[in-house]
Amino acid sequence: MSEAAPRRRRQSAAREALFGYALLLPGLALLAAFAYYPLYRLVRFALYRPNRFGTGETYVGLSNVTDVLGGQEFRDGLWITVKYLIYTVPTGLVLGLLLALAAHRKLKGIKVFQGIFSSTVATSVAVASVVFFGLVNPKVGKFGNVAFIDLSRSESALRGVALTSIWQNIGLTFVIVLAGLQAIPDQLREAALLDGFGPVRRLFRVTLPLLSPTLMFLVVVLMIFGFQAFAPIELLTQGGPAGSTETLVFKIFRRQDPGQISEGSVMALGLFALTFVVTLAQLTILNRRVHYGD
Amino acid sequence: MATDELVDAVGADLPRAQGPAVAEGARRRLVLSQLGWYVLLSALSLLVLFPIWMTIVRAVSEPFVYIQEGQPLYPIAVDWGVFGTAWADGDLGRSLLLSLAVTAVITVAQVVTSVLAAYSFAFVRFPFKNALFVLVVATLLLPIEVTLVANVRTIRELGWLDSVQGLSAPFLASAFGIFLDRASSACRASCATRRASTGSGTSGS
Numbered sequence: 001m002s003e004a005a006p007r008r009r010r011q012s013a014a015r016e017a018l019f020g021y022a023l024l025l026p027g028l029a030l031l032a033a034f035a036y037y038p039l040y041r042l043v044r045f046a047l048y049r050p051n052r053f054g055t056g057e058t059y060v061g062l063s064n065v066t067d068v069l070g071g072q073e074f075r076d077g078l079w080i081t082v083k084y085l086i087y088t089v090p091t092g093l094v095l096g097l098l099l100a101l102a103a104h105r106k107l108k109g110i111k112v113f114q115g116i117f118s119s120t121v122a123t124s125v126a127v128a129s130v131v132f133f134g135l136v137n138p139k140v141g142k143f144g145n146v147a148f149i150d151l152s153r154s155e156s157a158l159r160g161v162a163l164t165s166i167w168q169n170i171g172l173t174f175v176i177v178l179a180g181l182q183a184i185p186d187q188l189r190e191a192a193l194l195d196g197f198g199p200v201r202r203l204f205r206v207t208l209p210l211l212s213p214t215l216m217f218l219v220v221v222l223m224i225f226g227f228q229a230f231a232p233i234e235l236l237t238q239g240g241p242a243g244s245t246e247t248l249v250f251k252i253f254r255r256q257d258p259g260q261i262s263e264g265s266v267m268a269l270g271l272f273a274l275t276f277v278v279t280l281a282q283l284t285i286l287n288r289r290v291h292y293g294d
Numbered sequence: 295m296a297t298d299e300l301v302d303a304v305g306a307d308l309p310r311a312q313g314p315a316v317a318e319g320a321r322r323r324l325v326l327s328q329l330g331w332y333v334l335l336s337a338l339s340l341l342v343l344f345p346i347w348m349t350i351v352r353a354v355s356e357p358f359v360y361i362q363e364g365q366p367l368y369p370i371a372v373d374w375g376v377f378g379t380a381w382a383d384g385d386l387g388r389s390l391l392l393s394l395a396v397t398a399v400i401t402v403a404q405v406v407t408s409v410l411a412a413y414s415f416a417f418v419r420f421p422f423k424n425a426l427f428v429l430v431v432a433t434l435l436l437p438i439e440v441t442l443v444a445n446v447r448t449i450r451e452l453g454w455l456d457s458v459q460g461l462s463a464p465f466l467a468s469a470f471g472i473f474l475d476r477a478s479s480a481c482r483a484s485c486a487t488r489r490a491s492t493g494s495g496t497s498g499s
Binding site: 013016017018019020021023024026027028029030031033034035036037038039041042099102103105107110113116117119120128130131132134135140142167170213217221224227228230249252253256268271272275276279280 | 334426428437473
């Protein structure tokens with residue numbers, strides 16, 4: 001081997017890296033303008049409180065951050081957000097999985113059913129919220145007085161709101177799980193059949209392990225959706241009754257005028273940090289444990 | 295063991311070494327199980343579509359009569375005119391066109407930016423790849439409601455308020471798209487050879 005080889009290798013590595021960065025550039029530039037810049041402003045507002053007329057600002061420093069994050073408001077919002085996750089994530093995942101398992105088979109017309117199951121993808125959060133407004137609204141809703149999801153009582157209101165998200169997420173979960181099922185090679189299933197695996201054992205020993213990257217992705221996405229739920233709350237309960245559906249995002253959005261934006265920004269940063277840590281933990285822990293089928 | 299089960303599961307595809315009687319039974323069982331699946335799938339479809347159906351019922355029924363009759367599951371005192379009224383009152387024609395334009399711009403831009411970035415993350419080697427990926431995925435964690443105020447200000451400064459470019463600009467790049475694309479291309483790289491040898495297709499789970 002000649003002496004020039006390592007240098008050439010280094011050069012081609014540098015060129016490859018440059019190519020990689022160039023591909024990232026359009027996306028990153030856009031994210032910089034519409035995601036990182038707002039984030040920077042949050043940090044600023046967390047440290048500096050604007051005066052009431054928006055003409056000047058005073059440094060409030062880290063004490064502001066610790067005050068808000070340790071405060072009752074933040075803790076209440078966090079607890080309600082966590083409850084929202086508990087209501088929406090496992091239910092959404094299981095429903096999507098069941099629908100996908102049911103619709104993943106050779107039948108005439110199966111495409112029709114697949115289309116129906118994925119149809120809620122086509123609704124926006126706002127549409128889903130209006131749809132459920134007609135169903136669970138206490139005054140005019142068909143199921144307005146079902147105790148379990150009664151929006152007019154603070155014990156059950158969050159469940160009523162969560163129903164909207166669960167229904168709306170069904171389409172996405174279904175589509176992604178179905179795609180995951182279709183990616184599982186047929187001969188693995190056949191091998192399991194020849195080994196005398198029954199349907200239940202096949203599901204738990206073959207299908208689910210191979211599906212685990214997809215399911216992991218969905219858990220992450222559904223949790224993020226849950227952390228960010230806003231429209232159904234705004235439309236169905238406006239945070240009530242008695243603040244029982246005020247998730248963190250809702251509290252943050254209600255704190256945008258100069259007097260409160262500092263508090264709102266700290267909450268937003270807190271929520272961001274929290275989601276970040278949870279997601280990162282999920283990705284690293286699960287990444288190591290899920291089966292990627294190699 | 296399990297020859298029966300095998301016939302059952304693989305159905306008509308299996309050569310019938312067991313003789314016509316067993317094959318006949320297997321075929322009958324296959325038809326029955328297919329019928330069962332149709333019933334189940336139809337029931338599930340009704341469940342998924344129920345909220346939409348109820349919204350249609352509520353939309354076309356005369357509101358007072360509908361409430362008075364205790365909100366039945368079917369429409370009563372139907373007035374199809376509501377669609378025309380909504381179309382005119384809400385100026386839906388213009389709104390739909392605007393949505394169409396914004397959707398087209400966002401879709402094209404997101405596909406382009408996501409595919410480029412995802413390809414880079416999945417196949418190109420460069421330093422700080424993981425850090426950059428985390429940076430991208432982190433934007434997923436910023437709720438729209440949180441970035442909204444700053445973005446509206448940016449759009450106003452650009453002079454794009456009330457315009458297609460103003461409505462779409464914040465959404466031209468999507469961490470979700472990049473994340474999803476990378477996940478599937480990383481799988482494709484490892485699954486491709488396997489799939490090429492078998493041919494892909496749907497089958498029972």
